[in-house]
Amino acid sequence: MPNWVEVGVRTLTAVVILYAMTKILGKRQVTQLSLFEYITGITIGNITASISLDLDSSWYLGLISITVWVCVSLGIAFLQMKSKTMRDFIDGKATVLIKDGKVMEDNLKKERLTSDELMQQLRKKRVFRVADVEFAIMEPNGEINVLLTRENQPLTPRHLGIKVGPEQEPQSVIMDGQILDEPLATLGLNRQWLNTELEKLGVALENVYLGQVDSYGQLFVDLYDDQIKVPVPQEKAALFATLKKCEGDLMLFGLTTKSKKAKDMYEQCSKQMEQIIDELTPVLHR
Template sequence: MPQWLEVIIRTLISVVVLFGLTRLLGKRQISQLSFFEYITGITLGSITAYVSIDIDTDWYLGLISMGVWVLVSLGIEILQMKSKKARNLIDSKGTVLIKDGKILEDNLKKERLTNEDLLEQLRKKSIFKAAEVEFAVMEPDGEINALLKNEYQPLTPSHLGIKVSPEPEPQAVILDGEIMDEPLSTLKLNRQWLNTELEKIGVSLDNVYLAQVDGYGQLFVDLYDDLVQVPEPQVKASLLAQIKKCEADLEMFALSTQDPTVKAMYGTCSTKLQQVIDEVKPILSQ
């Protein structure tokens, strides 16, 4: 067999085996590498190159070595799941860098970080003043997470005592100009509804790169032609306006009638509807 053909075959086999072993190790290998997983990744890459190019040795020896490394890595992951001591030994523990608003210089030196490194990592979290940080920790994977002081945290509905209903998951109903029927069915919608909504905003299907529908039935589209401006959906605003109009009509009916019973009925309905408006306004105003 020609050497060039053998290298091609070895490389293809190595790629397939490496892909399978990587899938076996799981997504954690990609997102959050421990020290040992980092070593495993480098070693598997080196062995794969060896299997692909070194035609003077038996290729199956490299595959055996790859298999051993993967089995050892899986064994360590299982041990970490069952033992906290093993997790601390292999992955180490998080290191507190800022506590009670004070930078811990000794811990920075322990992790071989400079104050400039710390500020850079905080900027990546959109934090530009160290004085605004209450607590910061360096995770075992090297990422720095920070908690802002109360006065610098973003204002949320919970701070105002407002209960907000869960946001339903948006569904992609058009991808690359193709209608996705399954997401439409999940939202209990159909193609006729979608085509009607596209007509309302004056957009043709073949010009839609991506379209999503949120849990409230609002359609958001992104077009291939970036110069075309698409109007924002007004479903929520329209619904809120209709509810307010109903409340105003009830209040007007209560003022216009002379019958005490009818006046009380309209007044009670108006008050209850106003309470509903106060509850749904944070949602419909988004």
């Protein structure tokens, strides 16, 4: 067999083997790596390259070596899942870098991290003042996580005592101009509903690059032609305006009627409508 053919066959075989072993090791191998996972990835990559190009060595020896590395990695991963002590020994512990707005210089030196590198990592978290940080910690994988002081944390509906409706994952119902029936069925919708919504937007199906439906049944589309602006669905805004109008009408009827019984009834209905609007506002304003 010519050398170039043998190299090609070995390379294809190595790719298949490497992909299979990576699938066995799991998704952590392609995300943030621990120290051992980093070493494992480099070593398996080098062994795979050697299998592809070293024609003087037997390819099955490289396969044995990769198998041993994968088995050791799986064994260590099993120990990490079962033992906190093993996790701390293999991955290391998290290190506090900032506490109560003060930099822990000794911990910076321990992690060989300069003040410039610390500030760079803080800026990635949109933090520009150390005094705004309540707590910053370096995780075992090298990532720095930051907790801002309470007064610098973003305002949320919970801070205002507002209950917000749950948000479910939007479903993609159109891709590349083709309707996806399974996501539509998941939402309890059909093609007829989708075609009706497209007609409301004045959009043809074949011109839609991506179409998504949120948990409230609103369709949002992205067209192939980026110059065309698609109107944003206004159903929730229209419903909110209708409810406010009903509340206003009830108040007006209560003010204009001369019957005390009718006045009391309209005022009671107006208060009930106001309560309904308050409960629905977080949903209608999403």
